Amino acid sequence: MKTILLFLGFGFILLLSIIVIRTLTISSESIDIVPVDISLDNNKISKHLSQAIQFKTISGEFIEFRNYLEKTFPQIHKNLDREIINEYSLIYKWKGKDEKLKPIVLMAHMDVVPIEGGTESKWTYPPFSGQISDGYIWGRGALDDKCSLIGILEAVETLIEQGFQPKQSFYLCFGHDEETGGKKGASKIAELFKSRGITFEYVIDEGNSIIDGVISFVSKPIALIGVTEKGYLTVELKVEGEGGGHSSMPPNQSSIGILSTAIHKLENNQMKPKLIEPVRNMLYSFINESPFLMRILFANQWLFSKIIAKEFIKSKTSAATVRTTTAVTMFNAGIKENVLPTSAKAFVNFRILPGDTINSVIKHVTQVINDSRVKIKALDGAFEPTSVCDTNSPNFLNIKKTVKQIFPDVIAAPALVVVATDSGYFMDLSKDVYEFLPIWLKKEDFPRLHGTNERISIDNYEKIVRFYIQLIKNSNV
Numbered sequence: 001m002k003t004i005l006l007f008l009g010f011g012f013i014l015l016l017s018i019i020v021i022r023t024l025t026i027s028s029e030s031i032d033i034v035p036v037d038i039s040l041d042n043n044k045i046s047k048h049l050s051q052a053i054q055f056k057t058i059s060g061e062f063i064e065f066r067n068y069l070e071k072t073f074p075q076i077h078k079n080l081d082r083e084i085i086n087e088y089s090l091i092y093k094w095k096g097k098d099e100k101l102k103p104i105v106l107m108a109h110m111d112v113v114p115i116e117g118g119t120e121s122k123w124t125y126p127p128f129s130g131q132i133s134d135g136y137i138w139g140r141g142a143l144d145d146k147c148s149l150i151g152i153l154e155a156v157e158t159l160i161e162q163g164f165q166p167k168q169s170f171y172l173c174f175g176h177d178e179e180t181g182g183k184k185g186a187s188k189i190a191e192l193f194k195s196r197g198i199t200f201e202y203v204i205d206e207g208n209s210i211i212d213g214v215i216s217f218v219s220k221p222i223a224l225i226g227v228t229e230k231g232y233l234t235v236e237l238k239v240e241g242e243g244g245g246h247s248s249m250p251p252n253q254s255s256i257g258i259l260s261t262a263i264h265k266l267e268n269n270q271m272k273p274k275l276i277e278p279v280r281n282m283l284y285s286f287i288n289e290s291p292f293l294m295r296i297l298f299a300n301q302w303l304f305s306k307i308i309a310k311e312f313i314k315s316k317t318s319a320a321t322v323r324t325t326t327a328v329t330m331f332n333a334g335i336k337e338n339v340l341p342t343s344a345k346a347f348v349n350f351r352i353l354p355g356d357t358i359n360s361v362i363k364h365v366t367q368v369i370n371d372s373r374v375k376i377k378a379l380d381g382a383f384e385p386t387s388v389c390d391t392n393s394p395n396f397l398n399i400k401k402t403v404k405q406i407f408p409d410v411i412a413a414p415a416l417v418v419v420a421t422d423s424g425y426f427m428d429l430s431k432d433v434y435e436f437l438p439i440w441l442k443k444e445d446f447p448r449l450h451g452t453n454e455r456i457s458i459d460n461y462e463k464i465v466r467f468y469i470q471l472i473k474n475s476n477v
């Protein structure tokens, strides 16, 4: 007995020492880089973005917009080859000195989401005015995604003016229907590259951003560099020919009751949370800037990953990063207040965590509902999560370095992207596909995305242009 106790005691001390040692010795790596200085004319670049916002590129005005780009960026249109894809999408090729090197893709999209009916009057300045006031450029597309599109063009135009030619070629790819799925734009662009047998060193598109004060336990702003995107699946649940008839003599369970029970089960038995590799790496990046208790957890994920994952599912924002989410989005049944409907239908949308698959989600749904009266069907348009980029690859380190050069006070961390972007179509074309645009978002800015009073600060926009200039330069070594 004594030996067992002694042994257990020794084991406990050993475990404790490992935890303490890891907590004290592991720290997020830090890169010390002197910020670079590139001179830019803020008035000029802000005006360009403001003018670009004035084109209502919701589902039209793409030709006018294209003419505007020709006029505004003469060097690009003189020096780069441009192709028009499916009438409106654009590919520019900036030829590098060494055609043997794999080219790089900078992506953005031209289209913007419409203004929700009845909200126009809530805007401080009209949504397509491109008003420059109070240190901001205002309007639909200021954040998503014209700051990226015009920012890329501004960066390339500036570099050409300076006589710069990249070592490897750059492709600038601008789709025109990202907000409605990218099937006509980015998807066709990717198909074209595939047919030509072109693959890329890396691809960078919008997706994640710099968040400031959003994660409460991290003291600094964080640049979340997207290295993988969640998948997407909508499942239709249907109960038919069950529980119908006159409401004066109802059966014990109506079609609505059967379907509600199924949904209730799904919400209460969600897919298991887990810390996938990019999320683990992200947490490592937070170690230096987190309170001591968090440090213990993050430095010892080998032991505490289950606890962390459980903690994360308590808030909907962090839950999305640790599990496949279940969102019941539609429920239809019944036509009259005194008639029992014979059918009921609901839709549940899943955002699939890398590691899970469309099939594993369907299997989960079938097992959890476990009721043959509920017919389960996957809708078209589902896609798998993307593969995870290597966070030790030189391309990732290059983006990280660029972030630190332009935004010296932020933490740069790999991260999961919980939405889908156009870059999803490029997965077969490069092993390194990143989703990151350095728009600076505080908590109160999130509703501006696709919402009212979308705007970007002039300072942030200038830094976006600098980011692209520096990224192109850094990619050149």
Ligand SMILES: [Zn+2]
Residues within 6 Å of the ligand: 109, 144, 145, 178, 206
């Ligand atoms: Zn977008």
